[in-house]
Amino acid sequence: MLEFIIQNNIVCHAVEAMLFASVACAVLSVIITQVQISSIGFTMAHAAFAGAALGMFLSLNPTVCSIVAGVSVAFLIGPLSDKARLSPDTSLGLLFGICMAVAIFFIAYMQTLGQGFSAMGLLFGDVISLYREEVYLLAAICIVAIIFIVVLYKEITAIIFDKRIAESVGIRVKPVYYAMLFVIALTVALCLPIIGGLLLYVWLVAPAAIALQFCNRLSAMFVVAPTVAAIISISGALVGLEHSLPVAPLTAVLFSVVFIAAVLLSPRRRVTFRKT
């Protein structure tokens, strides 16, 4: 798609993948941080990681397995909290531990069997060996995430404001909430191979956290967060590939630096006195 600007195929694919993944994660990061479900995002990322490891062990498509695992966890959280009478926080802690255990078990077992599997790609991402189809898939999930937010903007904003108020004004909160989790799970699973299970969380939280330092309105956050994420991710990809540095970890560091700068420069935290 961007071959007319970047001639090198590897670099082009990497930049495209980082662009689509960052925009998809960033628009969803606004939902994740504002509905305060960042623990869910974190757990989903690790569920997708476990799913991918299991898929590799069973010689199944790791992407499909990570989607199934991420979505399953998303739909397990609510019922598990209700039926086991646990707080969502405890349920998430439990699921996170189980997911990590499953992933590590299969990775270790495959190494014992001499299958030579390296978990590094799944843990920290890999943008070098991407197929064109994978980039198209990321473009598709990016479009799905944006359409989801545009179409259900009213309902999403009301839920972000307050779930109980949203319910009291006649919004069907549960279906919209579960649709949110489904889109997040799908995005997490598809972004996992390029960003990595351990770093994905940065993409799901940092863009919105940065945007919140400058935006008074949610609508502005939905524009600023993906814009900032795209700029940081493309910069990370270009600098990383140019200097042979790991792209996803470098980009995660860039996100952290920009976040700290945003907090320091935020006009929303500044107290000003005007003498009248």
Add this chain to the structure above:
Amino acid sequence: MTPSDPIIRLENVYTAYEGADRPTLTDISLSIGKGEFVVIGGPNGAGKTTLLETINGMLPITHGKAIVCGQDVRGDGVQVRCRVGYLLQNFAFDPLTPFTVEEVVLMGRYGTIGLFRKPGKEDYEAVQKALQMLGIEDLATRPIGQLSGGQQQKVLMALNLARNPEVLLLDEPFSNLDMFAREEINHLLARLVRSGVTVLIVSHAFDDLPDGSVRVVVMQEGTIVVSRECSPKEVEQVVRSAGKGTSHA
């Protein structure tokens, strides 16, 4: 609508929170006509908020029948909630909450606008009208998190008024308000009742109730122990005496 054709009708209703061992509300029967002003009193934990949430279908009814605005609450609570305003108690928003007052009040219209549709001209007009009714139109573009507790309370009240509700359920609406704001809200409630809106209010402040006939409902341990009409000045007396001993009237 006459009292024989009530806007709220509860018949032997039992309500339980999910996972609870026993019902929170027990055998509630209540019939409220259009344009009635109802004060719900009783000690903490008596089930006052639960009663409001049962009426607008936010809690599952395990037994009995609840008809609100002609709709069966057990069938489709969402349809009921589109016609019933509900002011929840104890809200305080973070200073960084990324919503302006106008955006928050517009949310009151979202249920009636429906899925996949955008707010139209009439929705924005209803928002302006609600803001004017509460005298907060000058706050429209301010972030809600930067307002005082009383102003935030008024914004949530405007959110409910923007829906043109047939029934207004208010849970401790005076909790964050100063005496002037209380007076304003009381005048507003009296005007709404005169225009045919049914108002149910959970409150511990009985000194500023609007003039006219008031129905007092007193609850204890999840059941109604008193339900009778009286003048606003008698409300506190009725609630107090019900607290000393149960007296059905």
